[in-house]
Amino acid sequence: xxxxxxxxxxxxxxxxxxxxxxxxxxxxxxxxxxxxxxxxxxxxxxxxxxxxxxxxxxxxxxxxxxxxxxxxxxxxxxxxxxxxxxxxxxxxxxxxxxxxxxxxxxxxxxxxxxxxxxxxxxxxxxxxxxxxxxxxxxxxxxxxxxxxxxxxxxxxxxxxxxxxxxxxxxxxxxxxxxxxxxxxxxxxxxxxxxxxxxxxxxxxxxxxxxxxxxxxxxxxxxxxxxxxxxxxxxxxxxxxxxxxxxxxxxxxxxxxxxxxxxxxxxxxxxxxxxxxxxxxxxxxxxxxxxxxxxxxxxxxxxxxxxxxxxxxxxxxxxxxxxxxxxxxxxxxxxxxxxxxxxxxxxxxxxxxxxxxxxxxxxxxxxxxxxxxxxxxxxxxxxxxxxxxxxxxxxxxxxxxxxxxxxxxxxxxxxxxxxxxxxxxxxxxxxxxxxxxxxxxxxxxxxxxxxxxxxxxxxxxxxxxxxxxxxxxxxxxxxxxxxxxxxxxxxxxxx
Amino acid sequence: xxxxxxxxxxxxxxxxxxxxxxxxxxxxxxxxxxxxxxxxxxxxxxxxxxxxxxxxxxxxxxxxxxxxxxxxxxxxxxxxxxxxxxxxxxxxxxxxxxxxxxxxxxxxxxxxxxxxxxx
Numbered sequence: 001x002x003x004x005x006x007x008x009x010x011x012x013x014x015x016x017x018x019x020x021x022x023x024x025x026x027x028x029x030x031x032x033x034x035x036x037x038x039x040x041x042x043x044x045x046x047x048x049x050x051x052x053x054x055x056x057x058x059x060x061x062x063x064x065x066x067x068x069x070x071x072x073x074x075x076x077x078x079x080x081x082x083x084x085x086x087x088x089x090x091x092x093x094x095x096x097x098x099x100x101x102x103x104x105x106x107x108x109x110x111x112x113x114x115x116x117x118x119x120x121x122x123x124x125x126x127x128x129x130x131x132x133x134x135x136x137x138x139x140x141x142x143x144x145x146x147x148x149x150x151x152x153x154x155x156x157x158x159x160x161x162x163x164x165x166x167x168x169x170x171x172x173x174x175x176x177x178x179x180x181x182x183x184x185x186x187x188x189x190x191x192x193x194x195x196x197x198x199x200x201x202x203x204x205x206x207x208x209x210x211x212x213x214x215x216x217x218x219x220x221x222x223x224x225x226x227x228x229x230x231x232x233x234x235x236x237x238x239x240x241x242x243x244x245x246x247x248x249x250x251x252x253x254x255x256x257x258x259x260x261x262x263x264x265x266x267x268x269x270x271x272x273x274x275x276x277x278x279x280x281x282x283x284x285x286x287x288x289x290x291x292x293x294x295x296x297x298x299x300x301x302x303x304x305x306x307x308x309x310x311x312x313x314x315x316x317x318x319x320x321x322x323x324x325x326x327x328x329x330x331x332x333x334x335x336x337x338x339x340x341x342x343x344x345x346x347x348x349x350x351x352x353x354x355x356x357x358x359x360x361x362x363x364x365x366x367x368x369x370x371x372x373x374x375x376x377x378x379x380x381x382x383x384x385x386x387x388x389x390x391x392x393x394x395x396x397x398x399x400x401x402x403x404x405x406x407x408x409x410x411x412x413x414x415x416x417x418x419x420x421x422x423x424x425x426x427x428x429x430x431x432x433x434x435x436x437x438x439x440x441x442x443x444x445x446x447x448x449x450x451x452x453x454x455x456x457x458x459x460x461x462x463x464x465x466x467x468x469x470x471x472x473x474x475x476x477x478x479x480x481x482x483x484x485x486x487x488x489x490x491x492x493x494x
Numbered sequence: 495x496x497x498x499x500x501x502x503x504x505x506x507x508x509x510x511x512x513x514x515x516x517x518x519x520x521x522x523x524x525x526x527x528x529x530x531x532x533x534x535x536x537x538x539x540x541x542x543x544x545x546x547x548x549x550x551x552x553x554x555x556x557x558x559x560x561x562x563x564x565x566x567x568x569x570x571x572x573x574x575x576x577x578x579x580x581x582x583x584x585x586x587x588x589x590x591x592x593x594x595x596x597x598x599x600x601x602x603x604x605x606x607x608x609x610x611x612x613x
Contacts, residue, residue: 005584023598030605206499 003066011064011072014051014080015120021047022113029106040106041091044113048091051116052084059483063490069127075487076124079257082348083119086250087112089352089463094242096460098363101149101240108148112246115141119254126189126265128177131258135173135222139166142251146239158238165221165231173218179211180266189265197269200281212285215262216292222255223322226295233303236315241362244311245355248318249348256325256344260337263329264491271492272333272416282332289330290421297323301428304435308369310358313435314351317394320432321347324425328409331416338488339405339412342475345484346393346405349474353390353467357383360460364452370438375448377440382461384443386468391436393471396429404475556608567596 009016024047025040032039055077063073090112094100101108118137125131143166147159181187184195199208217228224232236244264271272278278286300320307313325347328340358368360383365372377384393402406429413422474480535542574581574589581588603609 019595023595026598026602030602204498 003064008066011058011061011066012070014054014058014084015117017047017051017054018113018117018120021051022110022117025106025113026110029110037105038095040109041095044109045088045091047113048084048088048116052081052088055081055084069125069130070121071124071126073124073487073490074483075257075261075490078483078487079123079254080120082257082345083116083123083250083254086253086348086352087116087246089356089467090242090246090250092459092463093245093356093359094240096363096457096463097240097242097359098455099240099366100242104148104150108145108243111141111145111148115145115246115251119250123254123257123261126261128181128187128189131189131262132170132174132177135218135255135258136170138251138254139170139222142166142247145243145246146235148243149240152238154238155240156238158235161231162235165228169218169221169228172214176211176214176216176218179214183207183211189262190268192266193268193270196266200270200279205281208281209285212266213288216288219255219259219262220292223252223259223326224296224319225292225322225326226299226319229296229299229319232319233312233315236318237309237311241311241355241359241368244315245352248314248355249351252318252322253344253348256322256329256340260329260340260488261491263332264337267332268492272331274333274335278332286330286332289326289332290418293323293326293330294421294424295323296320296326297425297428299323301431301435304432307435308371310361310368310370310439311355313370313439314354314358317354317432317436318347318351320428321351321394324406324409327413327418327421327425330418330421331412333412333416334488334492335412336416337491338485339408341484341488342481343405343409345480346401346471346474349467349470350390350393350400350402353386353464353471354394356460356464356467357387357390360457360464363457363460364455370442373439373442374446375443377443379448379454380461382465386461386464387443388440389468389471391440395433395436399472401471401474553611557611560603560608563596563599567593 003011021044025043028035028040028043058072058077059074061072061077063071065071091109094105094108115138118134118139118141120134121130122134122138125134143159143163146162147155149155180192183199184192186192186195196208199205219225220228221231236248239247267282270279270282272282272286297320300316300318300323304313304316304320307316321343325340325343328336328338328343330336360380361373361376362368364376364380377387389400393400396402396406398404406425410422410425413419413425535546570592571589574585578585
């Protein structure tokens with residue numbers, strides 16, 4: 001039964017709120033006299049809060065397709081909440097960052113809101129046109145955000161690298177999408193499932209494998225999977241830390257959601273059911289994803305070993321984590337997708353925290369390398385201890401959520417038959433202990449190089465403390481887990 | 495199962511052989527008579543002047559991008575105008591919202607001095 005216009009608009013109220021917000025922020029910048037530098041940030045946080053409230057109300061809506069293109073279901077809403085809250089925290093970081101740009105803050109907020117709007121459509125659609133539009137809205141605003149630091153060479157370099165890589169990857173994705181359209185005659189991924197199943201059954205697998213591979217390139221760029229990861233360290237290092245946080249957490253999270261939705265809609269009828277062997281085609285697709293996952297985690301972890309710049313280190317660590325998440329995706333089963341989704345949420349808390357830690361200590365020292373942290377742990381107990389929690393969670397040590405999430409991933413991978421990948425993950429977690437705890441060692445086990453009076457920022461240390469608590473408690477908090485699991489179930493059972 | 499793609503492969507080989515063969519033939523049979531005039535840049539028969547890698551104002555790109563923006567806006571408006579009667583009131587409101595969002599961006603460009611050429 002088609003929805004009436006008013007009913008359909010009800011579903012899209014969060015999108016309307018964000019659109020209104022970005023118009024107001026932009027107008028505020030140019031028309032309001034006597035504004036303060038942080039006005040735009042506060043306004044944006046306000047509009048995102050409204051959107052978040054509307055989203056929470058929409059958690060219980062029955063799945064629906066609005067205007068023939070936008071899918072509103074629990075999976076979409078959960079990930080919309082994910083990007084909304086991540087952006088609020090990024091805006092708070094930006095307010096607390098002493099090296100943040102005061103000039104052009106309104107534009108930064110506007111671009112962040114635009115990126116959020118793009119993400120909303122990216123996670124909430126099975127229509128290839130809207131998927132591409134969402135990806136580009138998110139991508140284009142990210143490219144500009146990377147170049148916001150107009151006087152910095154590093155920022156300009158980051159923006160250029162990002163946009164060149166991004167344009168190539170999105171062109172390849174578009175080519176894959178056009179091939180899929182040509183072969184199936186529809187742009188809706190859910191309608192594609194039937195012709196795709198037929199093609200696989202009749203052995204015309206090359207027709208399906210080629211576009212799938214091309215689309216994988218597009219997502220691989222956004223998720224910084226090997227071999228499309230080269231941009232990530234340079235971009236994260238070149239941009240301001242809050243923006244790096246947005247790229248590493250927000251952008252990657254929603255891209256993962258869109259990737260899961262793409263796989264679960266286009267292959268809806270052939271995905272692996274419990275207790276069943278995958279078909280040869282699916283086994284080779286899963287095998288490809290497993291290989292990419294292994295290469296990504298090996299590269300990320302080994303490259304991170306030799307980094308001294310904190311943001312570069314976190315960039316390589318986020319590459320490694322994309323590899324872990326992809327392990328769950330490679331199973332191509334509901335359990336696997338479930339574990340991948342949960343780990344994406346765990347990743348959210350610990351990486352927001354880790355990047356917040358970089359901002360906090362850069363406020364103290366003005367530097368971003370590991371040596372600059374020497375002996376600061378004792379002087380800044382809340383931020384120091386929180387940092388250790390984030391690092392433990394990133395490594396995957398108990399009792400943190402990072403441990404539980406990684407354990408779940410390894411467990412489903414083992415049960416799904418990817419024994420070698422599960423073992424590799426465990427092994428690489430041990431390797432990651434070395435580079436993560438170099439940070440903790442610098443903080444707590446070395447003498448301070450010189451005595452600098454600490455800069456108090458209770459708001460930021462409070463935020464870090466909260467994120468640290470969340471990194472410990474997240475997976476013990478059942479309601480959240482249930483929401484995530486039901487979200488994934490929607491993907492499989494509608 | 496890949497056998498049905500064999501003609502495609504044959505075609506690919508044929509194309510490559512054709513192009514490669516032509517290049518090889520010209521290199522083998524053709525005679526090269528280099529002359530200074532041949533090495534010059536060809537520009538519609540005019541005398542080329544200046545450096546091809548000269549710098550010009552970054553403003554040019556801004557204007558180009560703005561032009562594309564409003565070009566696309568016009569394209570959308572034509573599409574709407576073709577079906578204006580069928581789309582009715584809701585179509586009018588939607589197109590109005592679209593113009594309003596664009597107008598916000600345009601005002602921003604204007605106030606930030608993006609439209610002043612000799613800045």
